[in-house]
Amino acid sequence: MNIWSKMITALRGGVNEAGEAIVDSQALRILDQEVRDAGEELKRSKDSLAEIMARQKLAEEKCKQLQKNIEEHEGYAAKALEKGDEKLALEVASRIAEFENGLASEQEASEGFAQSVTKLRAAIDQAEKNIKRLKQQVDTVKATENVQRAQAAVAERHSGSDSKMRTAMESLERIKERQALKDAQFKAADEMAKTSGDDSLKAKLEAAGITTNGPSAEDILARIKNKKAPE
Structure with a gap:
């Protein structure tokens, strides 16, 4: 497989992934539309069932009418025979044959409609049960989706609060560190100020001929001698 084929395959894979992502994000909306x-x-x-039932009713009515026509014309044929008019009786019999053929055709159609009605009724009943069950499952899925969305929101807020707490603690530590540094700087400046003041005073005393040093060794020895001398 050359590079172009691989690129095309990758693009197709990306399109499929994007399509699946869209379908997943709109799953409930798609499900509602499918329902x-x-x-x-x-x-x-x-x-369609109502139409077939109407056609069946019409076929049944035609059968009744044709059956009535057959019985009525059989009576006509019988009367023609009673009068010895066989030709007329044969003509009536021919008409009866037409009625009987029509009756057979309408009965067949009526039976076909009846079978279709029975099958369609069963299919509709099953479809209604399936749709009812599907709607119940959709309601359950929606409820679960709402619960999971709420759980995700809580988890996100919890995660966000933890993150904010960590950020706040880090900010607090930085403030404490900065304050400690400032305090150390203030102490160092104070010590430097005191040291600078002592040195300045010492210099002024020495300039005035006033020594700031402690007693000399000679002074200490003289003090000791004075303590030992008898009074």
């Missing part, structure tokens, strides 16, 4: 679509299909099925 609505199923409901619309069910409605159309019920409309």
Whole structure:
């Protein structure tokens, strides 16, 4: 596989991943639409059932009318035979045959409609149960999604508060460190000021001929001698 083929494959993979991400993000909306679509299909099925039932009713009524026509014309044929008019009786019999053929056709259509009604009724009943069960599951999924969204929000806030707490503690430590440094600087400046003051005073005393040194060895020896001398 050359580089171009690999790039095309990578792009296709990216498109698929993007498509899956969109589907996942809109899963509940898609699910709701699919349930609505199923409901619309069910409605159309019920409309079809109503139409087939209407056709079955019409076929049954035609069968009743044809059966009535057959019985009525059989009476006509019988009366024609009673009068010895066989030709007329045969003509009526021919008409009866047409009615019977029509009756057979309408009965077949009626039976076909009846079978379709039975099958369609069963299919609609099953579809209604499936849609009802699906809606219940959708409600459960939505409730679970809401709970998980709330849990995620709580977890995010908790994580955010931990992060903010760590940031606050770090800021507090930096403030303490800065304050400690300032305090040390103030103490050092104070010590330097005191030392500088002592040196300045000593210099002034020495300039005035006043010694700031302690007693000399000679002074200490004289003091000792004076203590030992008898009074």
